[in-house]
Amino acid sequence: MKIQQIRNATLKIQYSSITILLDPWLQDRGTGPSFTPVRGKMIGMKNPLNDLPLPPNKILNGVDFCLVTHIHPDHFTADYLPQDIPVMVQNEEDKELMTGMGFSCVTAFEGPELHMGGITITKVPARHGDNLETVAYLGESSGYVLQGEDKTLYLAGDTVYFDGMAQTIDTYHPDVIVLNCCEATMPMGRLIMNLNDVEIICKKAPNATIIATHLDSVNHALLSSDDVRAFAARKKLTQEEIVRDCPSEGKYFRTSDTDEPYPPENRSC
Numbered sequence: 648m649k650i651q652q653i654r655n656a657t658l659k660i661q662y663s664s665i666t667i668l669l670d671p672w673l674q675d676r677g678t679g680p681s682f683t684p685v686r687g688k689m690i691g692m693k694n695p696l697n698d699l700p701l702p703p704n705k706i707l708n709g710v711d712f713c714l715v716t717h718i719h720p721d722h723f724t725a726d727y728l729p730q731d732i733p734v735m736v737q738n739e740e741d742k743e744l745m746t747g748m749g750f751s752c753v754t755a756f757e758g759p760e761l762h763m764g765g766i767t768i769t770k771v772p773a774r775h776g777d778n779l780e781t782v783a784y785l786g787e788s789s790g791y792v793l794q795g796e797d798k799t800l801y802l803a804g805d806t807v808y809f810d811g812m813a814q815t816i817d818t819y820h821p822d823v824i825v826l827n828c829c830e831a832t833m834p835m836g837r838l839i840m841n842l843n844d845v846e847i848i849c850k851k852a853p854n855a856t857i858i859a860t861h862l863d864s865v866n867h868a869l870l871s872s873d874d875v876r877a878f879a880a881r882k883k884l885t886q887e888e889i890v891r892d893c894p895s896e897g898k899y900f901r902t903s904d905t906d907e908p909y910p911p912e913n914r915s916c
Contacts, residue, residue, distance in 0.1 A: 648660070648661065648797045648798055648823065649661040650823075650825070650858065651900055652860060653668075653669045653699065653701070653706055654672065654695060654697065654867060655670075655672055655718070655721055655722075655861055655862075655863075655864035656669065656672070656673055656721070656804075656861045657669060657670050657672050657673070657697065657720055657722075658670070659706065659710070660800070660826070660859065660894065661795050662766060662793055662795065663764070663765060663766055663795045663796045663797045664764060664765065664837075665708070665711050665712075665763065665765075666709045666710050666711050667712060667713070667714050668706070668710045668712075668715075668717070669714050669715075670715055670716055670723060671698060671713050671715075671723060671724075672695065672715075672720075672722055672723060672724055672728045673703050673706065673724065673726045673728065674694075674695060674724045674726045675699075675726070676696070676697055676711055677695070677696075679693060679695060679708065679720055680694060680720055680884065681694060681833075682721075682833065682865060682866055682867040683833050683834060684832070684833065684867040684868075685832050685833065685834060685869075686869065687846065687866065688897050689866040689868075692866040692868075693866075694720070694721060694779075694864070694865050694866055695721070695864050696863070696864050696865065697863065698783075698814075701811065701855045703723055703726075704718060704849055704898075705726035707727070707728070707729075707732075708734070709880075711733070711764065712727070712732070712733035712735060712761075713734045713735070713793060714734075714735050714802075714804070714880075715745075716785065716790065716804035717737060717739070717741065717743065717775070717786070717788040717789065717792070717804070717886055718745070719785070719788075719805070719907070721864070721865050722805070724908055725748050725749070729735065729809060730748075730749045730750050731750075731752055732750070732752065733752045733753075733754070734753045734754070734761075735753075735754050735755075735756070736753060736755050736756075736909050737756055737759060737770060737788075737789040738756060738785065738787060738789075739755050740787075741755065742754075742755040743787050745764075748789055754768045755795070755823060757787075762898045765795055766795035766797075767795065767796065768771070768791050768793055769792040769794070769819070770789050770790075770791060770794055770820075770840065771789065771819075772792045772811035772815070773789050773790045773803065773804040773806035773811070774785065774788075774806050774809045774811065775788040775806060775807075776790065776807065776836040776837070776838055777807045777836050778835075778836045780835055781833075781835045781836035781837070783806075784835060784856070788804050788805045789802040790802055790803045790806060790815065791804070792806070792815065792821065792848075794819070798821075798823055798824070799819055799820065799821045799908070800821060800822070800823045800824075801815060801816070801821035801824045801825065801855075802825045803818065803822070803825060803827060804827065805822065805827050805838065805842075806843060807838075808840060808843075808844035808847050808848065810863070812851075813851055815844070816851055816852050816855075817915065820853055821852065822855055823855060823858065823862055824848060824852055824855050824856070824857050824858065824860045825842055825854045826844075826845055826848060826857060826858065826860070827839045827840060827861035828840040828842070828844065828845050828860070828862070828870065828871040828875065829861050829865065829868035829869070829870050829871070830863060830870040831865060831866075831867045831868050831869070832868075832869050833867055835840065838867070839861065839867045841869075842870065842874070842875070842878045843911060844907065845859065845875070849887045859872070859875045862875065868871060
């Protein structure tokens, strides 16, 4: 397994023989909407806050399909995507939105599982907000568990910590867990994980590699990658309980101690 940070929640994942682009947000810097932050200095800033680390054609090279947790403007736009690229979405509503954008090869989850190239992708619950008003406003968001010849991978998606995450971990025993944890917050409430949530997951899954993402790219975030690194150092998390990686964009995560060392230009923080 190789996981490359692109930007925000966009990851390029090599899993078994399949290459997946998760939540492809390839929009040019500053050409998207500004969200409503609670931190004054970020008000009015247009998203995404930074450039892509690589040309879009290089990001898309070798991708077998896109996997989308939900269609929010910081997780999916049509920019640079071929309209015939295969896309998997969480439900029929998102499929209708996607086909309305002109995409011709869209698959929605009708049951809990989809199968692609020898891997099983299971849709698991997410809770996109820390209160009922926020969840109702933001709508459905999903996480996914990938299983196959490779290690079990849990992509939590846009969620705060809730009992459903504990149930997913207890059911699938993931080896690698990807957490969206910039503590994105709007006046209505917190939208995704904060550091307390991350610590809960570290303790719940002490043998898993925990990967921090959805950082440094949106104007309603309260946490940066530097904050997550400082948190890991401050908590003195053990080798088994560590937010192991939050690399610069375009770099790779290490998903275990047995991974071959990456070249210096691809080494994570």
